[in-house]
Amino acid sequence: MSLSDDRIARWARQLLVPGFGEDVQERLLGARVRVVGVDAVASAALVYLVQAGVGRLWLDDPEDVSPADLSGWLFPPSAVGSSRVDAARSALAPLSAFVQVDRYPTGGVPSAALVCAPSVVQAVTAAEAARRAGIPHVVVEPDGDGGAVISVPPGAPCYSCARSAAGAGRPPEPGVAALAALGAAELLHLMAQPGSVAGRRVELVRGVATARPTARLAGCACAGAQPAEA
Structure with a gap:
């Protein structure tokens, strides 16, 4: 099935990128990405994924918008105290008519995951769930004025193998925006x-x-996920 004319017009420039044609765009439109953590750290990544044409984003965050979240790209001051997921959906809706942004459904089966969890325990838990499901995932790991992005395609060393043993915490703007955008770009690469x-x-x-x-x-359990030829 080929892209419709309105979708081609929407992503005309993106379709010109070498190695990124209609087949890849269709793959992105059919994707279901679970995003774990929807605070200021994830804001730039969410904008990136929506504008790139990921078909469905499932937002997974039980918390409300806090004043600290206003340093990101999504939440206006009026959103403080409201659900992060609901506020993010409202902010992302105008960015693309072809992308659905919903709350992560219980039992939902994503095809990829982006982890921007606020704690190491939550990040490890979410990444391990993605590993067990055999889906590509990326973990954004803020640290001071920078941080790291860990890409985990199926069969690769898991996040627990690659994560930092110590960190200085979640960074302020503008470092977090660059880090989150890098995480979104890595995930798109894995999916494309x-x-x-x-x-x-x-x-x-x-x-x-x-x-x-x-x-x-x-001795890591992820060794059992290696491809047969490895």
Whole structure:
């Protein structure tokens, strides 16, 4: 099935990117991405994914908008005290008529996941659920004025193998926007070209990104998820 004329017009520039044609755009439109954590850290990533044409975003966050969330790209001061998911849906709705943004449904089966969880425990739990489901996922790990993005395609070393053992906490703007956008770009790469991207950790320090392959820790349960030929 080919893209309709209105969808081609919406993503005309994106379709010109080498390696990113109609087939890839259709794949994105058919995707269901679970986003864990919808605070200021995730804001730029949500905007990125919607404008790139991911068909359905499932937002998973039980908390309300706090004053700290206003440093992101989504929430106006009037949203403080309201549900983060509801406020994010309202802010994202005008960005694309072809994307659905909903609350994560209990028992929903995503095809990919972006983890922007506010704690290490929540991040590990969400990433492990994605690993067990065999879906590509990316974890955004803020740290001081930068942080890291960990890409985990199926079969790669898991987030627990690649995560930082210590961190300085969630960064303020503008570092968090760059980090979140990088996380969204990594996830799009995993979805657009399945099997072509190895697991990696991308560090963002003072605006400079460096990448290295992730390595599996001895005895980690994720070893059982390796491809048969590995």
